[in-house]
Amino acid sequence: MADMDCPMCGTRYDPMDNPACGTCPLGSGCRLACCPACGYTTVDPAGSKLAGWMSRAIGGRRRRKHHRHARAIRGDLRAVQPGRRVRVLNLARLPQGKRRRLEALGLAVGEMIEVLAQAPVTVVQAGHAQLALAGELSSLIDVEPGPEE
Amino acid sequence: MASCHTTSEPDPIGGLGGAGSGLLALIGQPNVGKSALFKRLTGSLAEIANYPGTTVEVHRAPSRTDPDLMVIDTPGLVSLPSISEDERVTAQVLLREPLRAIVQVGDSKHLRRTLFLTSYLLEMGSPVVLALNMTDEAETLGLEVDYAALEHWLGVPVVPTQAVRGEGVSDVVAAVNKARSPVPKVVYPPVVEKAVADLAGLVPPGPMAARALAVLWLSQDAAADEWLRQRLPSEQMARMLEIRAEAQGVYAEPLEDIILHARLAFAERLTGVVSRDTGGSGFGLGERLGRYAIHPIWGLAILALVMLGMFGFVGVFGAGTLVGWLEGGLFGGLINPWLGGLLQSIFGSSWIIDLLVGPYGLWTMGMTYAVALILPIVTTFFLAFGVLEDSGYVPRLSVLTNRWFERMGLNGKAVLPMVLGLGCVTMATLTTRILETRRERTLAILLLALAVPCSAQLGVVMGMLAAVSAGAVAVWGLVVLGVMLAVGWLSSRLMPGSPSPLMLELPPLRLPEWRLLLAKTAARLEWYAREVVPLFLLGSLAVFLLDRTGVLESIVRAGRPVVEGWLGLPPQATTALVLGFFRRDFGAAGLYALQAQGLMSPLQVLVAMVTITLFVPCVASVLMIVKERGWRTTVALLAFIFPLAIAVGGGLRVILLSLGWGA
Secondary structure (H helix, E strand, C coil): CCCEECCCCCCEECCCCCECCCCCCCHHHCCEEECCCCCCEEECHHHCHHHHHHHHHHCHHHHHHHHHHHHHHHCEHHHCCCCCEEEEEECCCCCHHHHHHHHHCCCCCCCEEEEEECCCCEEEEECCEEEEECHHHHCCCEEEECCCC | CCCCCCCCCCCCCCCCCCCCCEEEEEEECCCCCHHHHHHHHHCCCCCCCCCCCCCCCCEEEECCCCCCEEEEECCCCCCCCCCCHHHHHHHHHHHHCCCCEEEEEEEHHHHHHHHHHHHHHCCCCCCEEEEEECHHHHHHCCEEECHHHHHHHHCCCEEECEHHHCECHHHHHHHHHHCCCCCCCCCCCHHHHHHHHHHHCCCCCCCCCHHHHHHHHHCCCHHHHHHHHCCCCHHHHHHHHHHHHHHHHHCCCCHHHHHHHHHHHHHHHHHHHHEEECCCCCCCHHHHHHHHHCCCCHHHHHHHHHHHHHHHHHHHHHHHHHHHHHHHHHHHHHHHHHHHHHHHHHHCCCHHHHHHHCCCCHHHHHHHHHHHHHHHHHHHHHHHHHHHHHHCHHHHHHHHHHHHHHHCCCCHHHHHHHHHHHHCHHHHHHHHHHCCCHHHHHHHHHHHHHHCCCHHHHHHHHHHHHHHCHHHHHHHHHHHHHHHHHHHHHHHHHCCCCCCCCEEEECCCCCCCHHHHHHHHHHHHHHHHHHHHHHHHHHHHHHHHHHHCCHHHHHHHHCHHHHHHHCCCCCCHHHHHHHHHHEHHHHHHHHHHHHHCCCCCHHHHHHHHHHHHCCCCEHHHHHHHHHHHHHHHHHHHHHHHHHHHHHHHHHHHHHHHHCCCCC
16 A cells, blocks of 8 residues: 555655554554554545545546556555566565565566456466465565566 | 484374385475375375365375375475465474375476475485476476486486376386485575584484474474474573574574575576476466456356356256255155055054154155255265366455455455355365464354355255245345354454465366366265265254154253244244254255245245354364364354354344235
């Protein structure tokens, strides 16, 4: 998920790393984020499907393009459009166990992969293997465009 | 490189035992054809499936060619240190079993990945044979492997195989007979090599070579650590920890990563030397279909078609046509009247008649339910389910349903036990081992026990509800699915921890091999006959005895407030609900009989079906839950499930009555 700006103090932070309501027993599915600088709690529009549909419907392509551009700079696999070939740059942000498993399955740093789908999960072709990864994992894999991109 | 490998002494702690003249372990990554090769080597009707998780237990059987040689089929192992429970089982086999040889089964399409695992096995000390399987698929993709060169570089026999067709299997047997202990091939950085050598001098002798054990322990493998702690005094363990800390101090990245990358580099180099990609045709239609099967829209359309096909084959043909012939024609029209008359002429009117052909008779209830009602349904279901498994569709279903399962605190992998649960919840409970955390396994077992009807029960339920109306089928489906989602959602929030994100390999979509499909169906039917039929007979006997001693009447009386008052069912339904404690489908079959006699209204049928669907599946599945999760969790699950089933059933009745349904 992309970073967001705090509407109160303007600090840029990752809502995934800063969930609100840490003490609430029902908090694990909560979409509220808490600004690490000022403590202001707000909702992250990027995490809302309804907000996504709305912005596509009213703001359309320009916003979406801007969003994709922002994600492309960050270079995570989740943001790559299906059909594109990319090179794996970094797996270090993945949990250790998952990273080692992916490397053993053939998705290693330097490897060229093709993105086959981004919904319902990310599906990539790595060599002759097809691997399905939850968005939560593919957003932690840094990639760069392949030679032909 | 020093090795103090000993092969002759069995492990004093643990181990599987029964070695005979030797043990041959089949080891390989998931979905490479280990179970198919196991069947070819042993003739055993083991499960052979296209998704990870089928071989969740270590299967063993004597070799066809050498009855003294025991063959072990291990769960899939991607890499070490082990991550899942499956992998820990395979690590235990390597640690504890004195193996005569290891046959590594590898997928020819994924040579680098295969050789990565080979690098571990070459260190184990036991003779190794590499069976490169699925050579036909590799050829289709244009992959050429120089087997002679590979054999030369590895120093172990390499045999190309197509296990599903039996090709190359005799060569594997011949190779095992001449295989010798290999030399480890991966050389680690000097600091790691020194630590490995120091540790190898400290570890006690065992089935696994000292070098392999040292490397495994350096990589933080939990099974190796446990094995060593059981055998080494604390001072020696402390010395080992010092050596590891010393080596770790030299590197910024964890030692396990240094070791992993050395193995990956070895596999990469060797793959480049012995294989080349000439660019083949790919899997064509299968590949395209595979992509459509995970598409958010087309995938759902394909799923709907698959469900429709299964309903037609199992629900209409199995539960309708075949059951009609067997129950109405063969048993109801011929066998049961003939047997009743025959026994009457022999015994006159004695209790034996009642025991065998009375209302709760072993034959008229137990065998008739098992053979005439349930057998046709499970046969058609097992066939249809086998096609799904072997075609590679089930992992795609995991992808498609991932979001739903995430809402229940699981990930899409949980669809495997859930779909398998439609075949048999007992087997599916075992398959929850493929899930990564204890929390996910407990959650999946709860949902399986609560809301996943097995094929036999599903067929009976569909048959009964189809006779009421399509609306009744829809209400039943919505209530059961709703309860499953609600319980899953709530439990996932109350249980500490979070779901692990989905990571899954999608095997190519392929046409199932019909011989294997039939063999697998036969194996499952044999299981059904051995496990389920005795339970049916036991259930019939229990109900017969309860009836004869008057206890059944007391139960019916005691259960009246719940069965008649709250659920609004006829008093005879109590017997069916008692049967439901043995197996849900046994109870459902009892309700089926009541409906056929016109003793239940449409509303009562619907309420009874919802209630019994939410019961615990059967005695066998309860025992399996005990085995997997222990008594405490089992009792807690049962204490939750039974009252919930009754509450939901009665609540549904109240709601439907207030809506004027069935009035």
